[in-house]
Amino acid sequence: MHFATIFYVFAMLFVCAFAAPLQVRQETVSNVVCTSKTALDFHTSNVALLQICGGIAGSIEKCEGSPTSTVGKSGNVQFTIKPVVKGDTINISKGRWEQGIKAAFAVCGQNIPFTATFTGGATKGDVNVTYGSA
Structure with a gap:
């Protein structure tokens, strides 16, 4: 009985030792410009973040309805997304x-207003994002 338990433990350690590491997908952002040095309200920013595309909170995983631009607004905080290619439609996923x-905040600081280009997020390419006061 003890031999089986010890064997099982060593087998699990062996499997874990050679398992591929989990990697968090890091989205590519470019053209990041920090537009202020003053952070916006954390809670209001989080609410605005989930208001894009008419609301992508909960079980909704992607921007629906193929909009050509979208705004997420709460109080005095606003996110605006527009495709880089004029006339393109937004289909950004919640994860992306x-x-x-997060990648833009890593450059500017948490809740610091910015403009940036996010790789992907539109049918034909990238999206331009603006975050700031409404």
């Missing part, structure tokens, strides 16, 4: 959107 925001 949130990772892009």
Whole structure:
């Protein structure tokens, strides 16, 4: 009985030792310009973040309805997304959107207003994002 338990433990350690590491997808952002040095309200920013595309909170995983631009607004905080290619439609996923925001905040600071280009997020290419006061 003890031999089986010890064997099982060593087998699990062996499997874990050679398992591929989990990697968090890091979205690419470019053209990041920090437009202020003053951070916006954390809670209001989080609410605005989930208001894009008419609301991507909860179980909704992607921007629906193929908009050519979208705004997420709460109080005095606003996110605006527009495709880089004129006339293109936005189809950004919640994961891509949130990772892009984190990447831009990594450059400017948490809740510091910015403009940036997020890789992907539109049918034909990238999206331009503006975050700031409404």
